[in-house]
Amino acid sequence: MNLVYFIQQTLNGLTIGIIYGLIALGFSMVYKAVGCLNFCHTVSVMLGALLSYTFIVQLSFPIWLTFLLVVVLLLIYGWAINQFFFRYFTNMSKTIFMLVAISLSGVLQQAALIIWGPEARAIPNILGSRNIYIAGAIFPMQSILLFAISIASLIILLLFFNRTKFGLSMRIAAEDPEAASLMGVNVEQTRAATFAITALLGGIAGFLIAPLFGVTLDIGQSLALKMFVAAVVGGVGYLPGAIGAGVLVGILESLSSAYISSGWRDVIIFSAGIAVLAIRPMGIFRKSMIKH
Numbered sequence: 001m002n003l004v005y006f007i008q009q010t011l012n013g014l015t016i017g018i019i020y021g022l023i024a025l026g027f028s029m030v031y032k033a034v035g036c037l038n039f040c041h042t043v044s045v046m047l048g049a050l051l052s053y054t055f056i057v058q059l060s061f062p063i064w065l066t067f068l069l070v071v072v073l074l075l076i077y078g079w080a081i082n083q084f085f086f087r088y089f090t091n092m093s094k095t096i097f098m099l100v101a102i103s104l105s106g107v108l109q110q111a112a113l114i115i116w117g118p119e120a121r122a123i124p125n126i127l128g129s130r131n132i133y134i135a136g137a138i139f140p141m142q143s144i145l146l147f148a149i150s151i152a153s154l155i156i157l158l159l160f161f162n163r164t165k166f167g168l169s170m171r172i173a174a175e176d177p178e179a180a181s182l183m184g185v186n187v188e189q190t191r192a193a194t195f196a197i198t199a200l201l202g203g204i205a206g207f208l209i210a211p212l213f214g215v216t217l218d219i220g221q222s223l224a225l226k227m228f229v230a231a232v233v234g235g236v237g238y239l240p241g242a243i244g245a246g247v248l249v250g251i252l253e254s255l256s257s258a259y260i261s262s263g264w265r266d267v268i269i270f271s272a273g274i275a276v277l278a279i280r281p282m283g284i285f286r287k288s289m290i291k292h
Contacts, residue, residue, distance in 0.1 A: 017250020048206020
């Protein structure tokens, strides 16, 4: 029974952790591209959750259409905030960039408050109450679907960066913008794409996490510190590390709640992050970072 319970909580943590990894990946992508952390990234999580609620609950759209609309709208949103805001500040100091990101986050959060209101919302179990049993542990079909979408999103992103010309250009521009410019890569264009893709990742995470945590205006902010810890512990700027650390945070969160207390959950996560960084300041994947 104890083993079954452990498996159950580990599977739950793995599902949440993959979603956390998507958000942490967005933090790391922007840092790799412009050398700054985008604290406005949490807004895309909020927008993904709010749009999912609007389409699924209020407009009764099917889940596949909702997902497609979230993808398209968040890509447009990410491109727009770069074109109208961030591209004017990427060459300024990191402090100015982060202040702009925090200020823009506040503006967009207030706009969402005006449009959607302050009420907390819930998205019903869109797949019903069907369950799958793994080694005696109960795994809801909804969690299976969310996990599958998360993995598929990561695989598509990996193929994009490694198998497409534009994806390779984005990687080159992020590593060395000056060398990329000499090679004919449009660095401004790749940065715009970076912001669009990171907003997309946040939107997908919001879509995935809304049925699990509910929909609130601070859903992105409530996850921000954990995702920042995941991005840094994984090795900020190292993309696979962000995903791996996000998974570790999700599993640790689930096991802490199950075996200790949900009240101590965040204390344990942040304490573990401090301990890891005290030992490995460049993150737990530092060797991989050196190689890359």
